[in-house]
Amino acid sequence: MPVTKNAEGPQEAATLKLDLMPSPKSTKKLQNKDSGFLDGSSSESSGLEKTKGITHIVSVFLVVTQLGFCCVYIVFLADNLKQVIEAVNGTTHNCHNNKTMTLTPTMDSRLYMLAFLPFLSLLVLIRNLRVLTIFSLLANVSMLVSLVIIAQHITQGIPDPSRLPLATSWKTYPLFFGTAIFSFESIGVVLPLENKMKDARHFPAILSLGMSIITALYIAIGALGYLRFGDNIRASITLNLPNCWLYQSVKLLYIVGILCTYALQFYVPAEIIVPFTVSRVSERWALPVDLSVRLAMVCLTCMLAILIPRLDLVLSLVGSVSSSALALIIPPLLEIATYSSEGLCPLTIAKDALISILGFVGFVTGTYQALDELIESEESLPSSNSTIFNQ
Numbered sequence: 001m002p003v004t005k006n007a008e009g010p011q012e013a014a015t016l017k018l019d020l021m022p023s024p025k026s027t028k029k030l031q032n033k034d035s036g037f038l039d040g041s042s043s044e045s046s047g048l049e050k051t052k053g054i055t056h057i058v059s060v061f062l063v064v065t066q067l068g069f070c071c072v073y074i075v076f077l078a079d080n081l082k083q084v085i086e087a088v089n090g091t092t093h094n095c096h097n098n099k100t101m102t103l104t105p106t107m108d109s110r111l112y113m114l115a116f117l118p119f120l121s122l123l124v125l126i127r128n129l130r131v132l133t134i135f136s137l138l139a140n141v142s143m144l145v146s147l148v149i150i151a152q153h154i155t156q157g158i159p160d161p162s163r164l165p166l167a168t169s170w171k172t173y174p175l176f177f178g179t180a181i182f183s184f185e186s187i188g189v190v191l192p193l194e195n196k197m198k199d200a201r202h203f204p205a206i207l208s209l210g211m212s213i214i215t216a217l218y219i220a221i222g223a224l225g226y227l228r229f230g231d232n233i234r235a236s237i238t239l240n241l242p243n244c245w246l247y248q249s250v251k252l253l254y255i256v257g258i259l260c261t262y263a264l265q266f267y268v269p270a271e272i273i274v275p276f277t278v279s280r281v282s283e284r285w286a287l288p289v290d291l292s293v294r295l296a297m298v299c300l301t302c303m304l305a306i307l308i309p310r311l312d313l314v315l316s317l318v319g320s321v322s323s324s325a326l327a328l329i330i331p332p333l334l335e336i337a338t339y340s341s342e343g344l345c346p347l348t349i350a351k352d353a354l355i356s357i358l359g360f361v362g363f364v365t366g367t368y369q370a371l372d373e374l375i376e377s378e379e380s381l382p383s384s385n386s387t388i389f390n391q
Helices: 024-031 042-050 052-086 109-124 129-154 170-184 187-196 200-232 245-278 283-307 311-342 346-377
Strands: 101-103 387-389
Touching: 052 109, 052 245, 052 283, 052 311, 109 245, 109 283, 129 200, 129 245, 170 200, 170 311, 170 346, 187 200, 245 283, 311 346
Parallel strands: none
Antiparallel strands: 101 387
16 A cells, blocks of 8 residues: 555654565465474474464454455545546646645545446456466556655655644544554465465564565655645545646556455455355355355445545554454464463563553554544545645
8 A cells, every 4th residue: 555644643644555465376375284384393283272263263353354455445446546537637747836726526435436346346256376466566566666756756845844743642543553553464465475485484584674674664655745745644645646647647556556456455355255155055056156255245345445435544443453453462362372381481471461462452442543533524524525636
């Protein structure tokens, strides 16, 4: 995803989600019992027996998380396409003298979501991993090109930052928590990547390097985006770009990238739900049930996006509800359950407990605040659909 924000204030100005995914082929290895994740020790075998019930909980949260990503993508697609179409008659070739303007929307953003539904339905019917790999490459190229263009724009013409508030209300911090967890949580990508490595012992160093680079990008794009567009920065930085063809093309590139990424994010929950459903019907009905379940799932994500057409709040809600469980709450508890027979030191137990508690607090407060914002924004939703372009 491009730069996004979830509320007012500098600490929440922007976060960046890069879906630079490895080949979807690697996700198949998650189903391989002989994969390199476990070393076969007695403690791990005992831990697996203790945590069998948790596997179903993890699967549920993984499905919710990935489908939540899909909902966010649909909202993003609709918002950007809506802005491009509404401004097509006023779009210029001059990106320097472009004045700020507000255009009356011609169609509600939720109708644009419905317009994307047929294309998304066709994409999710693709079950060939080699084809999805092509979509992955196309998404990565389009997003990287767009990111370079955005970066050069937000580094130019930064106004005096002294007029901007240094901090905002404490109520926005739970929303920031959900947005940050949404951006960093990529368990569906990280584990297949580790399993694909020839020497998994190098994975911690590679993960640390990768996360350092991503964190630097988050901070740089977030800070520059806030300095460039100010306290009124919108939920996606693409919605703040000038009304000229160069930056309109950036939005179109991101639309292409997100469309391709939707199919990749959808692949994970499909691989969990579809086999479970197909196994309960005869072979004759296997293919029709497979396709029907996929179509039902994509319709569900579209319906949820229509019900909550606020990109910033959907993003924060998904991060608080499901991503926090997968990234912060469950992993420490699994470590304790798996290695308790080896006699974990008190410091490790305390560390795991603290991480889980912080994750749970963020889960509760972030979910509550996101739902509260959604309720408060219901009355003002129609007026929030206006399209704004910044100089």
